[in-house]
Amino acid sequence: KAGVTQTPRYLIKTRGQQVTLSCSPISGHRSVSWYQQTPGQGLQFLFEYFSETQRNKGNFPGRFSGRQFSNSRSEMNVSTLELGDSALYLCASSSRDRGVGANVLTFGAGSRLTVL
Amino acid sequence: AQSVTQLDSQVPVFEEAPVELRCNYSSSVSVYLFWYVQYPNQGLQLLLKYLSGSTLVKGINGFEAEFNKSQTSFHLRKPSVHISDTAEYFCAVGYDKIIFGKGTRLHILP
Numbered sequence: 001k002a003g004v005t006q007t008p009r010y011l012i013k014t015r016g017q018q019v020t021l022s023c024s025p026i027s028g029h030r031s032v033s034w035y036q037q038t039p040g041q042g043l044q045f046l047f048e049y050f051s052e053t054q055r056n057k058g059n060f061p062g063r064f065s066g067r068q069f070s071n072s073r074s075e076m077n078v079s080t081l082e083l084g085d086s087a088l089y090l091c092a093s094s095s096r097d098r099g100v101g102a103n104v105l106t107f108g109a110g111s112r113l114t115v116l
Numbered sequence: 117a118q119s120v121t122q123l124d125s126q127v128p129v130f131e132e133a134p135v136e137l138r139c140n141y142s143s144s145v146s147v148y149l150f151w152y153v154q155y156p157n158q159g160l161q162l163l164l165k166y167l168s169g170s171t172l173v174k175g176i177n178g179f180e181a182e183f184n185k186s187q188t189s190f191h192l193r194k195p196s197v198h199i200s201d202t203a204e205y206f207c208a209v210g211y212d213k214i215i216f217g218k219g220t221r222l223h224i225l226p
Contacts, residue, residue: 004159006159033214035216041218042206042216042217042218042219043160043206043216043219045213045214045215045216048213055212056212056213058213090159090160092159092160102148102165102167102211103148103210103211103212103213103214104150104162104165105160105162105214106162107152107159107160107161108159109157109158109159110158110159
């Protein structure tokens with residue numbers, strides 16, 4: 001079956017702009033998590049959505065937001081981009097239902113954002 | 117709160133030699149433990165996971181890890197590495213929210 005699909009794979013923006021990234025989870029997976037990966041900080045947890053509801057949230061400013069649709073596809077948005085937002089944004093889906101059992105993540109290839 | 121410390125940012129090792137990548141975690145509750153691998157320009161791929169039961173966990177590509185509760189460690193090992201193992205390895209911990217370490221780059225020397 002198809003894996004986790006993230007679009008776009010690469011994008012370049014300038015400071016002050018906003019960006020929207022998309023993630024299609026594995027069919028049947030209802031949990032979607034987002035991470036920011038940078039060389040200095042490694043992977044940092046942004047948020048997790050399950051059945052269109054944000055279930056967990058990391059320590060990022062309000063400029064970072066997300067949502068999940070009824071088909072489990074998820075988007076994340078970053079407004080008022082800063083240079084420090086340049087990173088690889090990874091999406092991961094999980095079949096874990098209602099917070100029960102192991103949250104085993106399957107990752108997409110990521111969206112690489114460069115902010116100039 | 118949970119945290120993960122990967123003690124080495126880079127590990128060079130000769131081809132066909134054994135390797136150990138170290139990981140220590142802290143958590144106030146029982147958690148699950150994971151190792152993921154990231155090849156260049158790709159996302160992360162699950163190598164193995166510890167959920168419960170036997171403390172020695174076998175994963176893909178010949179890797180294994182041992183859960184040590186008293187030392188709060190979950191070190192990853194492989195008895196003989198290949199050039200194809202060149203990648204970055206991430207230890208992760210969590211039950212609900214999964215927290216990752218900063219990664220260890222494995223360099224295979226010919």
